[in-house]
Amino acid sequence: FCRNSITWLRSRTKLGMAVPFDDNINFHKVVAVGVAVGVAIHAICHLTCDFPRLLHASDEAYAPLAKNFGERRPPNYWWFVKGKEGWTGLVMVILMAIAFILAQPWFRRNKVKLPKALKRLTGFNAFWYSHHLFVIVYALLLVHGWFLYLSKKWYQKTTWMYLAVPIILYACERLIRAFRAGYETVEILKVAVYPGNVLALQVTKPQGFKYTSGQYIFVNCADVSPFEW
Template sequence: MLDLKNSTYADIRQRRSTPWRRFELWMINDGKMYAYFGFWILIEALLFSLALVNYRYYPLWQNMEQLLGGSFVTARAAALVLHVNSALVLLPICRTVISWIRTTPLNRIIPFDHALLFHKVIGYSILLFTFVHAAAHYRNYYVVSKAMDVPYWRLLFTTGHSLTGHAMMLIIVVMGVTGHGKIRNKHFNLFWNLHHLFVVFFACFSIHGGFCLLKKNLPPFCSTGAAFYKYWIFSGVVYLFERLSREFRANMRAKHMRIQKVILHPSKVLEVQYHKPRGFKALAGQYAFLNCPAISTQQWHPFTLTSAPEEDYVSMHIRLAGDWTRAFAEVLGAREEHWKALERTRDEPAANDGALETPDSARDSADLVAYTPLSRASDLSVARHHRHDQQYPKQQQQHQSHHHRGSGLRANRRNTMLLVDQTAESHDFRSLGPQRHSNHRGSRFVSRIS
């Protein structure tokens, strides 16, 4: 326990920087997550090891083990891990189910807040053991081709098990590459569309084991047929109902919301303010799913609500990091020349902001371009303002000061602002109402922009 009364600031910092204290803070923040994923990796390693021993000494597989050797054992052990991962990979992305489970005591044991990370871990585990399984079978094909006097390429590219296997391997590689953080953030449309190849993956997965490549010692050798579907069918049905429920909520529980203002901040951050409908309640830290049919009717993107609960509008700050966010900004009228104009103002010298004699640089994060949707369609007009009190209309001064109080910025510390009135028709959004997630409620908005 720190004695704050009799300790100096340096003493307190030194005590807080001890290795044990840093370890305690790490355990509080991230330790549970890393411990859980470490435990999961240990389970998969143990499962793979036990499968190696089982297929090495199990009597029903002795003939195949003697013919093919260690590659047969490795292929079967990797297949067992793939079965387990395929059964679980869809569950972490069932948001409704995860949100409900978080309210149970099980949340104290399993970090459901990191469900999406768990999905990625399972996905890359599938990618890893797919390569292990394929490499082992390449060697098995070679041994069989020599024993049967059949061309190696024929076994590798013309049989049912090889064709489905190569199709699954190609799909999982494509999904793994496009699912990487840098690619997903910059090209989300590509990631989203290619990730739906999981339907083809599970279709091939279901029939992959029905071609009787590996036979047991005793009859019936291949009587079960294609039975791999039983590993993923439960999670697949849960995920199907999850997607259907999302579509139902999106189409049946929507309320219209109208965009009031679109603001461009430095570093390509787009602030969108919506009119708050009567009865709408939002708390700090909540998030919303946005859908813009002008871009895609199927894509929903989560963004944190950045407005205070007492504000008369709902706002989000969206960083233009990917193709969807860039397209969304273009739909709202924010073009590349506006961003360039904003960046040019950041390179101008500092200026004083009046009686306070406080030098303020145009690089301040308060610099922005504001889009105000009005009633009639006309061209965009750009006006540069250095002083709010001299060049802004009184109504705009009050609005800007109110905006700065809500965002925690001082209006009199901004010395450059680009104001753009977009006199296009207002854009309507639909709200699906509050939804629970984590400790907050999320809201969905679907854009009516077209």
């Protein structure tokens, strides 16, 4: 999503020696797998360690935690799930799982044979829109990180600090893209499909345009989707 930043970092810094900016799709996949592993470890630790220890703790062991979980000990797992910390975490996992599944090649490229009624749930559009569920995930993550069991003071709730930079960066990227989209209009001069199913577009050159390595172009086909670029 942050292609302006990636282009700048690749061309103006030496980070490209360590970060594979030119292979950003595979790098994105590696990050996604890392997120999945982190989420799994986080959830497993809660479900198999933290919650059972609280549910089965002796009165003496539970006493110091009563101020965080209440004088009455949580009776079962449902107590944790129905709380803000629980349901936000569960919904985040479900949304990320949907995005992860629909991003797989067999769904994204319509290779899975599904009934006609379910066919619309796959394909590139499904992949594209499901990936934008990250907006909801980020919002839920803020809630999840605010209603903590043990940390009650605002400066101890640091989730928003880690999200502030990527959110601001992404917002700036979208503003730059919106500004550039209305800066100057170009005309399509020629469209051709070459061997290998390669689509070529020839457009007019904007006034003052200067090509530099690493540039790219967003193309929108409104008949397919007004939001997909």
